Amino acid sequence: PNDQIVRFDAGSATTRPAYRPFDDRTRSFVYGLQPRAIQGMLDFDYSCGRETPSVAAMIYPFGGHHIQKFYWGTKETLLPVYTSVAEAVSKHPDVDVVVNFASSRSVYSSTLECFEFPQLKAIALIAEGVPERHAREILWKAQEKGVLIIGPATVGGIKPGCFRIGNSGGMMDNIISSKLYRAGSVGYVSKSGGMSNELNNILSLVTN
Numbered sequence: 001p002n003d004q005i006v007r008f009d010a011g012s013a014t015t016r017p018a019y020r021p022f023d024d025r026t027r028s029f030v031y032g033l034q035p036r037a038i039q040g041m042l043d044f045d046y047s048c049g050r051e052t053p054s055v056a057a058m059i060y061p062f063g064g065h066h067i068q069k070f071y072w073g074t075k076e077t078l079l080p081v082y083t084s085v086a087e088a089v090s091k092h093p094d095v096d097v098v099v100n101f102a103s104s105r106s107v108y109s110s111t112l113e114c115f116e117f118p119q120l121k122a123i124a125l126i127a128e129g130v131p132e133r134h135a136r137e138i139l140w141k142a143q144e145k146g147v148l149i150i151g152p153a154t155v156g157g158i159k160p161g162c163f164r165i166g167n168s169g170g171m172m173d174n175i176i177s178s179k180l181y182r183a184g185s186v187g188y189v190s191k192s193g194g195m196s197n198e199l200n201n202i203l204s205l206v207t208n
């Protein structure tokens with residue numbers, strides 16, 4: 001029935017300072033068809049008590065426009081799929097983050113496309129095997145344009161109670177047991193996705 005579908009309108013442009021790239025109102029595009037990762041991000045958002053999902057839309061250049069259905073708690077919500085970054089940006093002025101699941105063959109061109117839009121302030125590059133020359137050029141252009149780059153070859157990142165990038169943090173039961181659904185007072189950077197889960201567990205036991 002129609003009353004089981006929750007709809008979220010696009011908001012206004014964000015004004016977060018550069019030193020705080022993510023908060024509980026961060027909205028993102030996911031580049032590529034990654035329904036499992038997106039559902040994980042929405043489940044995290046709902047467990048954090050966010051008012052809106054962190055994913056506003058998907059970008060998939062190799063298919064037509066369509067809509068995909070996801071769970072939002074016990075109800076459902078609809079996410080549009082666009083074929084270009086330009087169209088997605090024009091429809092969602094509140095989005096300033098891109099989670100780029102493009103492969104190592106196309107991550108370079110898709111990231112350069114994202115650089116053309118000043119509203120996008122942070123890009124996470126999940127792909128492994130990106131040539132070093134491409135990675136260096138992406139980083140150089142990002143510094144020139146003031147864009148935060150996470151990756152390439154990253155599992156993502158997570159800001160407890162606010163925002164989750166891709167599959168970081170593992171399954172939802174692990175996120176709940178590690179208390180990642182609420183803010184704490186410890187932050188860390190890890191080079192290992194598996195070690196991140198272990199650190200999350202340890203920190204949940206010995207800190208707030």
